[in-house]
Amino acid sequence: MLNPKLHLNEEIFLKDVELKSTRQGFGDALVEFGKDPRIIALTCDLTESLKLDKFAKAYPERFIEVGIAEQNMAGIATGLALSGKIPFSCTHANFQPSQNWAQLRLSVCFSNANVKLIGSHSGLSNGPDGGAALSLEDIALVRVLPNMTVLNPIDYWQTQKAVEMAIKHVGPVYIRVSKEETPIITSADTPFEIGKAQVLVEGEALTLAATGPIVYEALQAAKELKAKHHIEVExxxxxxxxxxxxxxxxxxxxxxxxxxxxxxxxxxxxxxxAVAEILAENLPTPQKIMAVQDTFGESGSYQELKDKYGLSSQHIVIETLKFLEKVNSK
Amino acid sequence: MPNNINLEALEKTAETLRETVIKMLLEAKSGHTAGSLGTADIFTALYFHILNIDPKNPTDPTRDIFVLSNGHICPILYATLAERGYFDKSLLWKLRKINSPLQGHPKYNELPGIENSSGSLGQGFSQALGMALAAKINKQSNRVYVMTGDGELEEGQIWEGAMFAPNKKLDNLTWIIDRNNIQIDGQTEDVMPLENLRNKLESFNWFVVEIDGHNFEEIINSCRMAKSVAQRPTAIIAHTIPGKGVDFMEYKFEWHGKPPNKDQALKAIKSLRSLQGKIKSEYD
Known part of the structure; x- marks a missing residue:
């Protein structure tokens, strides 16, 4: 079922699939690529939370604790970038971009400064902290900014590659990472390029397109649709x-x-x-958007929130069946 | 920074810059007059005496860096850069026009000598901290200068930065505050009092100097003093007169964001020409 060209994790459908967080992927990658003396890590009182402790220990002269001041952090990162450094401005996604969006707009993007932004604990992954702490608006906030590249890697390994490519890319990059330990989908051998999507499973019946670790739920849904309903989705x-x-x-x-x-x-x-914008202009296509439906979140475990807000694999299966019926009946 | 100060030459340059600003704003039909005139002496002192810069090599990594955080007073920055030879003076008449590198607020990379984008207050200040930090990491000896307005100090980001710089011992940073007491809605002390500003900054562990922002010797000597301060940054509270040099504009907050019309521009230039020899004596 899985695309053999991508060298995906063959144990992805096992019950005890290996779990690792994408924020850990970020922290590990930054230590590895941190050998480059241009790389500076900045954070707002969230060193361990962003998995920056190893970098801070390995390169103390290039680790900057800014205190709880996201606006200042984005500005300092810009100044470092304009001086030839490659700064990583790191905090939770519900503080960056929301608390420092004006700085991302004018300081970072308007100058096309070579700043890398990490938004962690994104999506539903910061569940127990409640609706105030869930970051469900960050993609919209960064996507609208000219010069910005927006990455939302699907697992631990891909996050490492995203960090590597973000360093090579000249210009602002936002990388969205998750708090939660999520299934390993790719491997160290899976190719990754900024601006390239990946066909994980080929199919004819319908396209399931997902971003970030929730891709795992789409894979599970595809497996069930094939096994129980003989429907092969892409x-x-x-x-x-x-x-x-x-x-x-x-x-x-x-x-x-x-x-x-x-x-x-x-x-x-x-x-x-974003998908609708492209299809509307190029190939108008019936689309269903599975996302949080214009409401704030609440406290709960990651799985409970995925269930309640309709984003687990079971929901994807049900929505696929409903959508197929609706479109095919027209 | 040379030791001897050529007061006469500096006064003459400042007068030229003020006249250029009036002409630019007349041509542009919009823009910020009061702060541009009020800081002309500081810009002259910086670019014609204090800064270690080479207009022919504007990205030299060893250069001193000047960051303008209150970007709305860019007419004086553009006039100064052109006068110093960063770009051709004919560009000045394209301020705020379509397809022009002289944007209404400065944009990074549009013109040689522009070190940052600005136009949303507070943001240039943090960028200057990043530049000073980069120089420290690189063990370079160049300095970073940043100018903010005084109304700009109402932004929270300024105080985030004001805590950061002494903490990181950024003694290569000089912060010049244009203390002209006005902002768009009126006097700063009516809109949102900043005093006691000196005490505030000292309690944040800045080395603070207060000067007459129209006295070249004080501007230059305070910047020289900042170079000898170790382990902490320096803030220079430069007391200036908004609209300085044009009698009917001085002290008037109404001129913060307004350009002169043709009659006013002619009167302004006449007023400026009567300034000769008066700048230094202002403080005496």
Whole structure:
């Protein structure tokens, strides 16, 4: 079922699939690529939370504790970038971009400064902390900014590659990472390129397009749809939200004629919106956007929140069946 | 920084810059007059005496860096850079026009000598901290200068930065506050009092100097003093007169964001020409 060209984790469908957080992928990658003396890590009182403790220990002269001051952090990162450094401005996604969006706009993006931004504990992954702490608007906030590249890697290994490519890319990059330990989907051998989507599973019936660790739920749904309903859907992973891989998207819906998008984000302005913008201009296609439906979140475990807000694999299966019936009856 | 100060030359340059600013704003038909005129002496002192810069090599990594955080007073920055030879003076008449590198607020990379984008208050200040930090990490000896307005100090980001710089011992940073007491809605002390500003900054562990921002010797000597302060940054509270040099504009907050019309521009230039020899004596 899995695309053999991508060297995906063969144990992905096992019950005891290996779990690792994408924030850990970020922290580990930063230590590895931190050998580059241009790299500086900044954080707002969240060193361990962002998995920066190893970097801070390895490169203390290039680790900057800013205190709880996100606006100042984004500005300092800009000044470092304009001086030739490659700063990583790191905090939770519900503080960056929301608390320092004006700085991301004017200081970082307007100057096209080479700043890398990490938004962790994103989506539903900061569950127990409640609605105040869930970051469900960050993709919309960064996506609208000119010059910004937006990455939302799907697992631990892909986050490492995203960090590596973000360092090579000249210009602002936002990388969205998760608090929760989530299944390993890719491997160290899976290719990754900024701006490229990946066809994880090929199918004809419908396109399931997802971004971030929630891709795992789409894979589970695809497996169940095939096993129980004999429906073969195509599963696309979009670790890059901007610039979006229009070619892979359009080629897929040319074949399937319908698409469901899945994201841990508000329905308005996020990944589903980005897909709709491209399809509306190029190949208008019936689309269902599975996302948080214009409401704030609440406390609960990651799994409980995915269940309650309709983003677990069971929901994807049900929505796929409903959507197929609706589109096919027209 | 040379030791001897050529007061006469500096006064003459400042007068030229003020006249250029009036002409630019007349041509642009919009823009910020009061702060541009009020800081002309500081800009002259910086670019014609204090800063270690080479207009022919504007990205030299060993250069001193000047960050303008209150970007709305960019007419004086543009006039100064052109006068210093960063770009051709004919560009000055394109201020705020379509397809022009002289944006209404400065944009990084549009013009040689522009070190940062600005236009949302507080943001240039943090960028200057990052530049000073980079110089420290690189063990470079160049300095970073940042100018903010005084109304700008109402932004919370300024105080985030004001805590950061002494904590990181950024003694390569000089912060010049244009203390002209006005903002768009009126006097700063009516809108949102900043006093006692000196005490506030000293309690944040800045080395603080207060000067007459129209006295070249004080501007230059305070910047020289800042170079000898170790382990902490320096803040220079430069008391200036908004609209300085044009009698009917001085002290008037109404001129914060307004350009002169043709009659006013002619009167302003006449008023400026009567300034000769008066700048230094202002403080005496």
């Amino acid at each position: 599963v696309l992973a979009f670790p890059t939200i901007k610039p979006m891989d229009e070619e892979t998207l359009i080629n897929s819906v040319k074949k399937t004629g319908k698409i469901i998008t899945i994201e841990e984000h508000q329905k308005y302005g996020g990944f589903g919106s």
